[in-house]
Amino acid sequence: MASVLERIQTPHDFRHFTIPQLEQLAQELRETILRTTARSGGHVGASLGAVELTLALHYVYDTPTDKVVFDIGHQAYAHKLITGRREQFATIRQLGGLSGFLKRRESPFDAWEGGHAGTSLSGALGMAAARDLQRASYQVAAVIGDGALTAGMAWEALNQLGHLKTRMVVVVNDNSMSIAPNVGAVSRYLTELRTAPGYVRVKQEVEALLDSVPVFGGPLKRTVERIKDAVHHAVIPGNVFEELGFKYYGPIDGHDLDSLIPVLRSAREFDGPVVLHVITQKGKGYRPAEERPVQFHGPGPFEISSGQMIKKSGPPSYSQVFSETLVEAARERRDIVAITAAMPDGTKLDYFQSQFPDRYFDVGIAEQHAATFAAGLAMAGLRPVFAVYSTFLQRAYDQVIHDVCHHNLPVVFAVDRAGLVGGDGATHQGVYDIAFLRTVPNMEIAMGKDEQELRQLIRASLDRPGPVAVRYPRGAGRGLSLEEPLPDVPWGRGEWIHQGRDLTLVAIGPMVYVAMEVRDRLAADGYEVGVVNARFIKPLDVNLLAEVAGSTQAFMTLEEHALAGGFGSAIAEWVDDAGIGIPIRREGLPDVFIDHGPTDYYLDMYGLSAEALARKAVSWIQELSSSVKP
Ligand SMILES: Cc1ncc(C[n+]2csc(CCOP(=O)(O)OP(=O)(O)O)c2C)c(N)n1
Incomplete structure (x- = not known):
């Protein structure tokens, strides 16, 4: 069959397609994403999972006049391929090539750019509010994952959007995964919504029935309203989004273009804020990625036929050395607890979790909360270690100052990926933390020259009376023997x-x-x-x-x-x-x-x-x- 994708320069080229044609396009997009990421690595799972959703959005929305804002931007490979970047796609994440995230300088279709989670709703709401003030008429939609929806910022935006009540569609792309399985009450709540598929239909049917009852004002009208409310609460106890002032559509199968397109159309037309809850599968269409979503979140090169990673073997990574050191220390001391903000795999705290499940906390994509939570743990006598990439610690700056350092609490910040990070680029470079941490009173900052010194510094940091940041780079250590006893280096000595x-x-x-x-x-x-x-x-x-x-x-x-x-x-x-x-x-x-x-x-x-x-x-x-x- 002739390629459809090759004929697509912009979404305008497929807005007249039939559903079977769109499905063929989806298939070709998946094949292209797989071929490229297998060669050079990248965000495979999220991008494969968002193919139909991306097509439906560009099909219904008049982009780039309408603004479609993707959270993080790691799921937007299909978006890149249908917005004029197909020919450069093979260069993604490589020097001089396309960015792995969205970049406004790459395309007018990239309405927003980022790399950190949870910013899409605030950015999109800013655009919607500007549109209203400028009396413009474009539409705004934001696509946010269930993982990113654990970020405090996202709820700050929902709070304001529910108040402003302007036209904007929030598409919740729910695959029940962050990088690791998503955790927390918000995630559990989305699961409840997801597993109550009768909810929307039953509710709509009963409401329609009641609307058809002739109402002659006053008390009867109030009774009907009360019945509606009761139906709403009986089927599922409240819908947070509706109670915050949104129209809630969902759950919708995010791989079924037949249902996605009409629902998106009516969401786009709705005169107020909408939450559209879309269910997708991470890695959709590629069995190894569906079965191993954590590994296929952001793998290096892999073999397509087997799904095996093409890994160069090398010395253990700094993250691994950190985690093993922490586990050793935690075997000796019961007061040590570990925190990650949705990065158990990247920080290697998954090992700590396997050894001490009760002393391990995954707080979701919530770095601000993680820092203050650590302050509380420390105030109550524990030794919290928050393992966090340098770039994501940026988000917790006020909490580091106000809640940890101001109280001079013994919290250890294990600052991973300190330095340049390679393929993730500008939004992820870990090159600012020394500057922002060293101005804060009580904070101590150390960085060893290799993994031996990292071990030594982590052990020593656990005995400090106040906050400490121990930095270490991304990637493999120097391959030093980790069996040797640690040198006894006095704290503070070069x-x-x-x-x-x-x-x-x-x-x-x-x-x-x-x-x-x-x-x-x-x-x-x-x-x-x-x-x-x-x-x-x-x-x-x-x-x-x-x-x-x-x-x-x-x-x-x-x-x-x-x-x-x-x-x-x-x-x-x-x-x-x-x-x-x-x-x-x-x-x-x-x-x-x-x-x-x-x-x-x-x-x-x-x-x-x-x-x-x-x-x-x-x-x-x-x-x-x-x-x-x-
Ligand atoms: C502030 C912040 N913390 C951590 C990350 C690392 N990170 C990148 S993608 C991701 C998971 C996002 O999950 P979700 O929003 O559900 O999208 P999905 O990958 O499942 O499509 C995380 C934790 C980040 N980008 N930003």
């Missing part, structure tokens, strides 16, 4: 690895190894370059730094973090405040959002590879010596 008269590289995290490589390169040319593994960003090991400053001409700081407010800034502030008077240069990431692509590529581009740093170090050493007066 490590002076090499002395060097000409220049000393003061580095944090795995950049220490880059510093050592730079030193070796320059040693071959006769330069004496020192290396310090700072380990602590706050408080800085100022005694060590003062000693090092006495033995070297200058400091060069190295970090895989934004230069603005980062580790180097902390050292420069100290150099200035303490009147040390040593020249200092800071190497790190510039003040721009860094797109998706290999970490090594960006490190090189921003002059943080060993080669680039060696060049800069030599030219600076030469500058310093030429400015020395004879």
Whole structure:
């Protein structure tokens, strides 16, 4: 059969299609998504699950004039393929290629862009409110997953939407999965709605019947209203969405275009806010993804025929080392509890869960709540460890300040994916946390140079009297033996690895190894370059730094973090405040959002590879010596 997809440049090209033609298009979209993600990885499950929903939305809505806002944007591969990006689709998540999320600069059909969960409703409501003020007439729909609907922000938007009562459709794409199975009362509630399919029909039938009863005002009218209300509550105890002021349609089979399209049409026409509850299956149409939705949420390359991951074997990841260390500690101490915000797999806390199910909490996509919940646990005498990606900790900033640090509570933030993250790109880079955490009183911040030091720092952080952030990068460690006993490193101490008269590289995290490589390169040319593994960003090991400053001409700081407010800034502030008077240069990431692509590529581009740093170090050493007066 001739390809339909190849003829689609924009949704305009299929708005006249019959349902069988749309079904063929859906099939081709699935095949294309699978072919591409099998080669380069990506968000397979969510995108396969949203194919029909995406087609129905573009079929019914006059995009891009109407605004369709996708939450996170990881489910929008079909959307990309039917909005002019089919030919570039094979480049998704790769350097210079399409983003794995939505990007306004890629297409006018990308009404919104993000990467963090729960922002779609607020963004869409902003557009709807602007439309009303500007007396425009476009329609707005937002697509939010049941996982993202556990985010507090989503409910803040529903609160306002139910109040403003403007025209907007909230499509709840319910596949009962976050990355892991969705948890919590909201998820349970959606399941209740989902498993009461008679609800809508029965309710509508009874209401229609009562509406047909002639009512002669006053008391009889009130009685009829009361009966309606009773029917409503008898079939299912209340519908939260209706009680918040929405018209609720659902549950609808999100893979059945025959039902989706007419319901979407009437939702679009409704003069007020609508919640359209759509049931989909994550990974739909590809058996391995349907059966293993967690693994197929965001896999690397895989073999299509077997569904096997094509994994390069390598040393354990930092996340794994963190989790194993925490489990070891938790066997010795009953006060340790672990928290994740919907990332049991990514943070590897699933291992902790298997060992201590009662001491493990998945709070949903609710980082703000997680931080304050941790504060409560700590206030009541426990030792909470909140494992969270650096990028998602951004959302809990006020809670970190106001609820944890202000009370000086012993909460450990295990800050995963600290540094560049690769394929997820700009919205997910973990390069701001040093800057936003180090300004907060009582907070201590540490980062080891490798997985051995991560183990040591996690163990030590559990004995601190106040809040601690222990950072570690994405990906595999260096493959050091984890059987060896941990070195006893006093808290707050850096490590002076090499002395060097000409220049000393003061580095944090795995950049220490880059510093050592730079030193070796320059040693071959006769330069004496020192290396310090700072380990602590706050408080800085100022005694060590003062000693090092006495033995070297200058400091060069190295970090895989934004230069603005980062580790180097902390050292420069100290150099200035303490009147040390040593020249200092800071190497790190510039003040721009860094797109998706290999970490090594960006490190090189921003002059943080060993080669680039060696060049800069030599030219600076030469500058310093030429400015020395004879
Ligand atoms: C604030 C925030 N925390 C965590 C994540 C990581 N994350 C990406 S997708 C996802 C699950 C989303 O579930 P849902 O909204 O139901 O969409 P689905 O993938 O099931 O289609 C999570 C937790 C995120 N993107 N943003």
